[in-house]
Amino acid sequence: MVQYSSIRFDASFAALSDATRRGVLEQLGRADASITDLAEKFHMTLTGMKKHVGVLEQAGLVSTEKVGRVRTCKLGPRQLGEEAAWIERHRQLWAARFDELDKVVEELKRREKADERRKRE
Amino acid sequence: MKNDTTVERESERALVVTRTFNGPARIVFEAWTQPELFKRWWVPKSAGLTLLSCEMDVRVRGGYRLVFAGNPQPIAFFGKYLEVTPHSRLSWSNDESPDGAITTVTFEERDGKTHVVVHDLYPSKEVLDAAIASESTGGFAEQFEQLDDLLVTLDASAGRLKAERPGR
Helix, strand or coil: HHHHHHHHHHHHHHHHCCCCHHHHHHHHHHEEEEHHHHHHHHHCCCCHHHHHHHHHHCCCCCEEEECCEEEEEEHHHHHHHHHHHHHHHHHHHHHHHHHHHHHHHHHHHHHHHHHHHHHHH | CCCCCCCCCCCCCCEEEEEEECCCCCHHHHHHHHHHHHHHCCCHHHCCEEEEEECCCCCCCCCCCEEECCCCCCEEEEEEEEEEEECCEEECCCCCCCCCCEEEEEEECCCCCEEEEEECCCCCCHHHHHHHHHHHHHHHHHHHHHHHHHHHHHEEEEHHHHHHCCCC
């Protein structure tokens, strides 16, 4: 986990070091949007927004697709790692939970053995 | 040695957790169905949560309710048992959200060990995607904050360097 995020951290550092670009990512996390939508939302010129999206695209954080005259932006391939990261966090929670359950199971087993011994005596 | 826990997105709508326990199914099943045992393991210390109460009426159509300390309000998780087959199968709804998953747990005993499979079935791909995305975005927010902190530190040390070396 730690390693995983530090690798991505390095690669994305430049892309993420700008408040507008972080805002764009959060926005795309909620819904896909066109460059025009994004430019409006962040009170920017189309050219300015195109530059930001270009930086995010190079870092693999955003991917774009042109359909007709509209270029639509969505979270990019690097974001797929988010699901893997989520699954790993989820796994850690369950592993911690089940380690506690191991203790309960051991205790119940001991109790059962003791009961059997008592019955035999 | 602890046994491995695996988590996998089995399909667009399903998330599956598996683990083997070193005990017979009747004991593992008991630990899932008796509230005083259940509450000893369901909330690991590392989760940093406080379980205030745990009520479980383990029979078909019986309800359960777990209440956690929250800020400012306690947070409740609740639902109904849909299937209760002693020592082999347990299923419940998660009704705290309209999009809650159906959880099915199976217990399979082999050579005195029990293989447990926890299967969460979400109403749609979109709901599971959203569950993953909402927490992932949360993780992202945390990373952004760390990045912000780092940038502040870098700025501050750059400033200090300049201050220490006037004229350069």
